Amino acid sequence: MKQLDIDLAAIDLTEKFLRIESSGEEILLDRIRAEVAGGDSRPLDEVLDELGSDFREQPGEFGLDQAATLLLPLVLPALQAFAKIFAKKFVEKGAEKVAESSYSTLRDSVVQRFSHAGKSDEVWTDLEASFARRAKELKLPEASYRDLLASVRDKPSLLL
């Protein structure tokens, strides 16, 4: 599966996750989608690398001491990593392989899998591992994603 499809599927899945939390970050996600899927398409990794909190402060800037605490820098890379694993395990090699793989196929497969997976399904383990890895990179505690994942696991229909 192409990297672009994985990236776009991750963006769509992130939108669904962020909707659960009503985080208000959809506007940023739309902008990222335009970078990845637009005319001068760029890899999601590159776009994500450009997001940050360590920009040089501009003279006359207000509010430097206020933490933004966004979910997107955690959720999007975690779901991108998860989508990559999922594509390898379940779409490219697995029983759900389809003739024409695309990002919508991948996204729908993930949502379907979540809807029918039991509590102990390996898909949850993979998802949690992806979030844990990203949280570690960002030096965030487990609590930063625990509630979100619990909501998805308890009520996968939220993603539909």
Add this chain to the structure above:
Amino acid sequence: MQASLTKLDLGRLLQLPSESQIHFVNFLGLALMAWLYVTVIPAIAILYGENRPIAGTIFALGSCLVFGLLIRRRYKEQLALPPRKIFLQSILQSTIRKAGRLKLPRLARYLRRFQTPEMEVLSSQGKGASFLEFFRQRFMSSGGDIDRFPAVYWVYQDLRCAARVVGSRSRPAVVVSAGLLAKYFRDPGLVNIYLLHEFGHLANHDLEILAATIAVLGAWRLTTLIVSLAAALLLIPYIDSSIFTALLLMVSTLWVLSLLVIWLFLARYAGMVISLRELYADVQALFACGEERAAFVRAIGASVRPARKVWLGKLRSLTSLRLVHLSPGERLDFMARPAALLEPKTSYFILTALLLLAIQSSPFLAGYGHNGLRLSLLFPWILTAFAYTANVSRSLLGFAKLHNVAGSTPRWRLGLYCTLILLLPVLSIRELYQTLILLGSGDWGALGSTVVESLKGMAPKPGDLSVLLLIGCVVLALTLGGRLAVAQSESPHRFHRQMLWIWGAGLGIETIFFIYHEV
């Protein structure tokens, strides 16, 4: 926060002349003085002294042209909307992308710290429309001028909570970060304070002050570099193995060191002008937020930085404009102590005065029979004297209008400071530099006696114009002292007009004295 700073007090405080504008005028005077010190005065003194008047004139006019053109260019750049992309920033951006593709994330992350992220117009589609409507409502309720409705830009890469104003007074824009935009959907009360602060900048006409401060500082730095290199090239033919070359090297080293000190002071002062601008935008925000003071305190003091970071920030602000903000604690403290907002910040004027004294005592001015060169220093000093008179006038008026604010400086002291500031251009200490060199051998007594001799030389003698000057200054101080009572009964406009007369009279007295004595 102290309850004494009522909405009525805030309203009166905002009617006073802006302190950032006053200090900007002093900064301008200081920068001009520093520029004269660095370029024009030495060029004229040395080249005229060497009997090369044409070369001297070309050198001086060239530096005037470079300084003027650089200021104009930087000023226009600062006010451009959308901001012009600087060539270096484009190179930086492509290097960062290449580093990312080459799997060098640490290098990319390091370089990104120097990058200014690009801003773009916030779309009025989807969630953007909701924010834009909120923005419009806040602007109207804060009493903003509908004819100068600001455009809204955002920086999607910036995950911090930050906002700033860009553009010019006639064509302003507010730039918000992605972090702040996301915050709006969860905590609109907090974002409201951010917007009120930015609207405060527009109400205070701060855009031009920031642009001019940055332009003057940048132009001074570059002109100094160009002129110093040109001067070094002119001196090359005189370098040989004689004692003269050793002296030349010593003077050059001291010269470069003095330039560094002036640069540090200019940068620090520019930072101070910008932080005052922030402080008065806070006052505007506090005034506009009315009963929502808790949200204001939350926005300003949301997180206190560790003490180590605060100190590092203060050190960095010595050399750059990157960290010019007062800490949240300091900003809230100013809001709670209105007296601190009214007192004239005399120390900055005294530092400017010391620079003037150092320049006036320079052997470049005393040598070659060019004492008249000191006259050129009157021009920047007029700005400083005006700024100080305005600062004192503002203070007197403020204490008169804000009845319940305690802790004003005694009137006689303000009058004395004002008189001293006005008198300073006539003061110079002969042989100051030679005496300072003697300090290296521990001869402190020589410095004291030099200062005393210089002051004695300036003491008025019977029949001298100095007596008239002294009388003029005493009258000035007394008139100034009487302003407080007048301010309580008269309109601010009348008060300011009278203060302008005092300033003009003071300058007139000192100019006559100066020309009589020096030319």
